[in-house]
Amino acid sequence: DRMLMRACRSLHGPARTGLLTGRLKGNHPSASVTAQTQAHATAAEKKPAGKPAGMENGAAMLGCNKGGVGRSLISQRAAASKHTLHPRALSSTSEGEKDGKKADLPPLVYDDQYIKANLGNTRVIAMVGASSNWVRPSYFAMKYLQGKGYRVIPINPGSAGKTILGEKCYKDLIEMHADGVEADMVDVFQKSEKVPAIVEQAIQIKAKVLWLQLGVRNDEACAKAEEAGMKVVQDRCPKIEYSRLYGEIGWHGIN
Numbered sequence: 001d002r003m004l005m006r007a008c009r010s011l012h013g014p015a016r017t018g019l020l021t022g023r024l025k026g027n028h029p030s031a032s033v034t035a036q037t038q039a040h041a042t043a044a045e046k047k048p049a050g051k052p053a054g055m056e057n058g059a060a061m062l063g064c065n066k067g068g069v070g071r072s073l074i075s076q077r078a079a080a081s082k083h084t085l086h087p088r089a090l091s092s093t094s095e096g097e098k099d100g101k102k103a104d105l106p107p108l109v110y111d112d113q114y115i116k117a118n119l120g121n122t123r124v125i126a127m128v129g130a131s132s133n134w135v136r137p138s139y140f141a142m143k144y145l146q147g148k149g150y151r152v153i154p155i156n157p158g159s160a161g162k163t164i165l166g167e168k169c170y171k172d173l174i175e176m177h178a179d180g181v182e183a184d185m186v187d188v189f190q191k192s193e194k195v196p197a198i199v200e201q202a203i204q205i206k207a208k209v210l211w212l213q214l215g216v217r218n219d220e221a222c223a224k225a226e227e228a229g230m231k232v233v234q235d236r237c238p239k240i241e242y243s244r245l246y247g248e249i250g251w252h253g254i255n
Contacts, residue, residue, distance in 0.1 A: 105217065108235055108236075110233060114231075115245060119245070121184065121208065121209075122150065122208070123151065124153065124181070124185070125153065125184070125186075126155055126186050127187045127189060128186060128187065128188045128198055129188065129190045130156055132159050141187075141237065141238065141239040142165055145239060148242060152167065153170065153183060154167055154168075155172060155173060156171075157171040173198070173207075174201055182205070183205065184209060186209070186211065187238060188213060190216065192218045195216065195218040195221040195222075196218065196220070199221045199224055203230070209232075209233070210222065210230050210233070212232075213235075213236070214237045216235060217235050
């Protein structure tokens, strides 16, 4: 009986039925088991050597082609994605987007000496969009720049009156200026469409440099800032540029 139960577990369909029928007729089950084993052996001999069973399906799921070269599902999804690292880098509200479509803008090229001069002539930075959340990029940038000797004033209406990294946060540049704080640079961690209003305030407080973070670009607003005598940098991060120009980029794992 135990042999019969074990054999039944390993067999399916007609084979199991035949085994049970033979048992009921009084025949010994070993004959049916032997026949089934021989059938499996014959099928295995006829099957050409190659990948283990299921390997083809597994390769297809991983995106491999017939030649054995393929990409993982993650790579496929990344390649198919329409998003880029900085989705706003090639658009501005005034001229970069028309009828909901992005228009290509010429790439921005800055001389290293120009970038270095703007960083070197700055002592106080008003960071518009600074966050109190330590996982946000603006928090990292603010902390890094403070460590390099800059005084960074956080500007964020949602955190106005609070303290971020030891500095009082203001709702806007006008409130900061009215409190007696003069900023040399306005660093913008905001969407491109918000830049014009920030430029207006930056001109009012007579800031020397307008710096738009990675992915932020608005040529029309920046042209107005330049007309007012401001130096302008778009789609760049002062933290990254500082470390690059002052020989610290190696700490970021980059040659």
